[in-house]
Amino acid sequence: xxxxxxxxxxxxxxxxxxxxxxxxxxxxxxxxxxxxxxxxxxxxxxxxxxxxxxxxxxxxxxxxxxxxxxxxxxxxx
Numbered sequence: 001x002x003x004x005x006x007x008x009x010x011x012x013x014x015x016x017x018x019x020x021x022x023x024x025x026x027x028x029x030x031x032x033x034x035x036x037x038x039x040x041x042x043x044x045x046x047x048x049x050x051x052x053x054x055x056x057x058x059x060x061x062x063x064x065x066x067x068x069x070x071x072x073x074x075x076x077x
Contacts, residue, residue: 011047018045018052025066026054 022030022044033042033055042064046056055064 008047008050011050011052015045015047015052023066029055029064029066 026044030042030044032038040057040059043056043058045052045054046058048056048063053063054066056062057064
């Protein structure tokens with residue numbers, strides 16, 4: 001059975017948009033995570049399937065998701 005695609009073009013494009021406009025909390029955390037300062041590498045807004053977690057460490061299979069004020073603006077369906 002073929003493996004499903006890890007990401008699609010639409011999600012990948014949206015992830016790039018999110019990287020261009022990080023929240024203040026994401027900026028602060030990225031300052032601590034970037035350039036392997038902790039001994040492992042992280043990626044910002046990395047598309048995985050239809051999901052876009054804030055930070056991903058592929059090596060350790062770790063996802064970090066930050067909650068912030070932007071979630072208060074989302075409509076509940």
